[in-house]
Amino acid sequence: MKMLSSLFFQFLKFGAFTFGGGWSLIAQMQKEFVEKRKLITNEELLDLTSVGRSIPGTMIGNTAMLFGYREAGFLGGLVCLVGMTLAPFLILTAVTFFYNALLGSFIMDAVMKGIRAAVVPIILSAVLGLMKSGYRYPVFIVCTVISFVLYAFFNVNCIYLVVIGMILGVLITEICERKEKANGR
Amino acid sequence: MAGKLLQLFLSFLKIGFTSFGGLSMVPLVNSEMISHGFMTQSEVMDIVAIAEMTPGPLGLNCATFAGLRAAGILGAVVSVIGVLTPSFTLAYVVGVFFEKFRKSRTVSSMMNGVRPSAIGMILGVMVSLSLSNYVGETGDISYVSILLSLLDVFLLVKLKMSIPKVIGINAVLGIILFGFLGLN
Numbered sequence: 113m114k115m116l117s118s119l120f121f122q123f124l125k126f127g128a129f130t131f132g133g134g135w136s137l138i139a140q141m142q143k144e145f146v147e148k149r150k151l152i153t154n155e156e157l158l159d160l161t162s163v164g165r166s167i168p169g170t171m172i173g174n175t176a177m178l179f180g181y182r183e184a185g186f187l188g189g190l191v192c193l194v195g196m197t198l199a200p201f202l203i204l205t206a207v208t209f210f211y212n213a214l215l216g217s218f219i220m221d222a223v224m225k226g227i228r229a230a231v232v233p234i235i236l237s238a239v240l241g242l243m244k245s246g247y248r249y250p251v252f253i254v255c256t257v258i259s260f261v262l263y264a265f266f267n268v269n270c271i272y273l274v275v276i277g278m279i280l281g282v283l284i285t286e287i288c289e290r291k292e293k294a295n296g297r
Numbered sequence: 298m299a300g301k302l303l304q305l306f307l308s309f310l311k312i313g314f315t316s317f318g319g320l321s322m323v324p325l326v327n328s329e330m331i332s333h334g335f336m337t338q339s340e341v342m343d344i345v346a347i348a349e350m351t352p353g354p355l356g357l358n359c360a361t362f363a364g365l366r367a368a369g370i371l372g373a374v375v376s377v378i379g380v381l382t383p384s385f386t387l388a389y390v391v392g393v394f395f396e397k398f399r400k401s402r403t404v405s406s407m408m409n410g411v412r413p414s415a416i417g418m419i420l421g422v423m424v425s426l427s428l429s430n431y432v433g434e435t436g437d438i439s440y441v442s443i444l445l446s447l448l449d450v451f452l453l454v455k456l457k458m459s460i461p462k463v464i465g466i467n468a469v470l471g472i473i474l475f476g477f478l479g480l481n
Contacts, residue, residue, distance in 0.1 A: 127353055129461045132430075134354045135422055140460050158412040163395055165415070169313045169383030170322075170356035177384045181392040189389060193381055200353020201377060204361045205370065207351050211343075214350070219476055224350055226471015228430045229442040230463050232423055233449035239419050240454065246416050248409040255410050259417030264424045270317065273414050281410020282403065 115184045116191045123176060123195030130200070132231030134172030137196070139238035141179070147241060151183070154245040166274045172196070249288045255280050301368050302375050304333055309360050309379030314387075322356050322380075326363055335367035356380060433481075441480045445470060 122144065130137040138161055145151040152160075160182070164175030173193060180192035207214060214220045247253065255277050262268040262276075308329040316322045323345060330336040341363075348358035357377060364376030398404045431442050445467065452458040452466070474480050 125461070129464055130352050130354060131464065132349070132426060133422075134356075135419060136460075137354065138419075143460060155408075155412060158415050159395075159399065159408050162408070162411045162415040163391060164388065165317070165418070167383060167388050167391055168315065168317060169388065170354055170380065171317065172354045173357070173381050173384035174388035177388040178392045178395070181389060182396060186385075186389060189392070190385060193384055197353075197357055197377055197381070200351060200357055201361050201373065204347070204351045204353065204358055205365060205373065207347065208362065208365050211347060219472060220350070222471045222474075222476030223468045224471070225439075225442065225475045226445065226467040226469070227464055229445040229471075230449045230467040232426050232430060233446050233453055234460055234463065235419065235423055235426070236450060237453040239416065239423070242419075243416055246412040248412075252409060252413040255413035256417040256420070259414040260420045261417075263418050263421030270418055273418055274411055277411035277414030278407040279410070280414075281407045283410075285406035285409045 116187060119180055119183060119188055120191045120195040123180075123192045124199055127196040128199035128203075130172075131227050132234075134170065134175075135238075136231055136234045137172050138175065139234045141175075142238040142241050145179075152179075154242050158242055158246055162274055162277070165270050249284065251284055251288070252281075254284075298368070302371060305335065305364055305367055305372050306375040306379045308333060308335075309364070309376045310382050312360075313380040313383045316356075322359055326359050330363055330367070336363060340366055437481070439481055441474055445474070 126137050126140045126144075129140065138157070142154070142157055146154050146157055160175050160178045161171070164173075164178055165171045167174050173196070176192040176196050177189040180189035182188075184191070246256075258280075259273040259277065262273060263270070312322055312325045312329060316325050323341075326344065327338075327341045330341055331338060344359050344362050345355075347362055348355050351358060353361075357380065360376040360380040361373045364373035366372075367376075395404075399408070431439050431446075433439060449463055449467065452463050453460070
């Protein structure tokens with residue numbers, strides 16, 4: 113029970129400070145669960161994110177469910193989902209009433225422009241952590257380069273990138289392990 | 298009313314199962330909302346503007362806003378439940394199997410490649426976010442935003458400041474720099 117309420121409030125907070133899309137929620141999970149509380153490792157967070165990204169639906173909803181399930185079963189997942197949804201839901205509902213006033217407001221524009229400047233740094237700070245332990249063998253940097261180029265320049269759907277990653281993962285791991293065996297003994 | 302709510306729920310259920318979140322949802326939201334007469338084209342265009350103005354993942358905000366506009370608070374609730382349905386059904390089932398098999402040799406080899414690919418994806422997302430955050434609609438680069446971001450990197454990476462604090466600082470600096478000083 114204590115576990116469930118702590119998951120709920122954690123995701124309530126994440127939801128309230130997620131700007132610029134789901135990845136900044138992943139960044140908050142990285143800071144809180146990996147760096148601060150050491151609940152999961154960078155690798156495990158990347159795994160959950162990749163799996164969440166490859167299932168239909170919102171990436172972050174899926175990742176929250178997968179994380180909650182891992183920590184406290186189905187209810188844990190549900191609690192994370194509800195927690196994550198609540199703050200944005202209430203804020204957006206309130207904002208909709210003042211929608212026309214806010215949309216053109218010069219203060220609101222200035223605030224949003226300031227907050228938008230924080231989005232890339234927030235994601236960057238998480239990626240730096242994730243990069244430290246995402247590579248079983250150094251050659252796997254190839255996967256990062258391929259998926260970056262395909263995503264950024266050719267707009268390839270993330271599902272294909274995950275599938276390419278899976279295939280390269282099996283191949284490269286096999287080759288590296290064979291090499292290790294041949295060199296080792 | 299009940300019929301309308303059911304229709305909204307089914308629309309977002311469909312959107313949830315056939316999209317992958319974020320901006321990829323917008324075209325689907327567009328066709329669903331207009332074909333059922335829930336929203337007009339220009340209201341749909343507003344979704345993105347307002348979904349980015351408030352916190353929360355874009356996909357959820359789209360559902361909330363569309364539901365609100367179409368059928369008030371209840372509409373928003375059923376829309377959000379609809380769009381999250383893949384998460385508590387499909388993602389749950391996948392989670393059960395993933396936890397069971399993630400230690401297996403094949404799955405762990407696969408994940409060896411998937412993790413670096415995911416990092417590549419995030420780097421790609423950062424590039425597209427940078428383009429939209431630092432380059433204005435007219436193509437001019439916002440150097441003040443870039444400087445502010447550099448300050449944020451320092452606060453987050455060097456001083457290990459928490460994300461909510463950094464967002465607060467940026468909101469205040471935003472009012473000063475972009476509001477009162479009128480910088481770009």
